[in-house]
Amino acid sequence: MTTPPLLGAEGTPPLLSAEGLHVTFPGRHGAARARAVDGVDLDIRPGEIVALVGESGCGKTTLARSLLGLVPATGGRVTFDGKPLDYSSRALKAYRKRVQLVLQDPSGSLNPRHTVYDAVAEGLRIHGYGGDERAAVAEALSRAGLRPPERFFLRYPHELSGGQRQRVVIAGALVLEPELIVADEPVASLDASVRGEILALLLRLRTELGLSALVVTHDLGLAWNIADRVAVMYLGRIVETGEVEQVLTAPRHPYTQALLSVLPEAPGDPVVLTGEPPDPSRIPSGCRFHARCQILASGEAERAGVADACRSKDLEVLGGGGGTQVACHWARAQVTT
Structure with missing residues (x-):
């Protein structure tokens, strides 16, 4: 993995961008369509951490999944690195190597029958990695804070703590050397004592790798501790946005x-x-x-x-x-x- 020389800054072209994004779902029994995302513009620049904040049901997870190409937009568009998102299978596979998802519940994200090594190596195998798989897995585990990495290779998820499982999930994302991660409530299921460690890890990865991140959360305290910018979402639309210090000290x-x-x-x-x-x-x-x-x-x-x-x-x-x-x-x- 290489470390970019500079983090993104104001005026830098966005790495990932939503433009007038809409996502609707059919209503039941002829009811009106649900407007889960109802017109959203959102940019994430290289090396920037943006927190997407709101109550449950406000549309933030649907927005995040749409940015990943998991939920097709019904209006507007998503662009990555200046190019509109292509929803063909081949293009989405290539895109998801560059943009990785980290889910809330590490227990649900990890197959209990797979060792830590296999869990982290899975992405490499899906994408036909041609290098040294063992070295790549070891480096990803080490970057995620599981050291020495070889000690964890043959362990199963049930043998790990909650914080260690979340680090394995993060390692599984890092092994593909993504440019951006989307973290959906990344510490919600963890004890308070472990949350700070995972947040510190995400900040360190941004510093070391120039990694961009969209962090989806209901917790404004988390946004304060990790984000450069915050976007507050309500009923499918962003209602306030700006630099995190400005928004959270003078909402x-x-x-x-x-x-x-x-x-x-x-x-x-x-x-x-x-x-x-x-x-x-x-x-x-x-x-x-x-x-x-x-x-x-x-x-x-x-x-x-x-x-x-x-x-x-x-x-x-x-x-x-x-x-x-x-x-x-x-x-x-x-x-x-």
Whole structure:
């Protein structure tokens, strides 16, 4: 594996990009189609870690799977390295060598009948690797923090701790020398004592390899610790995005404010959102968050003169690049007053 000399920076062309992305699923028994991803622009630059944050059911996992080519887009497009994603079998196989998925549950990701060696070597065999397989597996395990790697070759998943299993999953991704990984809740199933180790590992891999990452999570605390940028998703659309320090120290969208308020170190009382996110087959008019919005419920939006817009005027899709952006009538009114 070679180490790129520089990490990505502002102005660098994106490595992976979603442009006006839509993913819909058929409704049951003739019901309206569910708009799981309902217009998303999102860029990930070389060497950059982007956190995609939101509640369960907001569409973030569907978005991540669409970026991987596992779920075809029904509108818009995905581009990688400047080229639109090709959904032919041959092209997707080549693409998935460069973009790897790391799943939430390492126990479910690993075949209990396969040794650690076979689990890590599987990708090499699928892609017809012609080099020294044993050396490649050993290097990937070592990079993932399992040293000496030979000690783990003949072990089975049940013989490992949860953190060790997650490192094996990461090694299985690294062995193909990807340019980007998509990590879906990578530490959600781990003990608190192990989470920091895995996050530190991902940061080290970014530094050593120039690896880009999209980290899908419901945890804004995790985003704070690992990400360069954060994109907050609600009901199929990104509602706030920007540099992680800016968004998480001065959140402008009421939804972001509510998510941050429940963190243990957050000042003030937690914001308790009423109800569940709406059905994605029946997205409300206006701001899609307005039915649960604490700003609208408290009368602040009315005093700012935007309550009617919140209920009736849709907001545009936010741009996918850098810079702080928010899709909220009230937040924008605060800037202009």
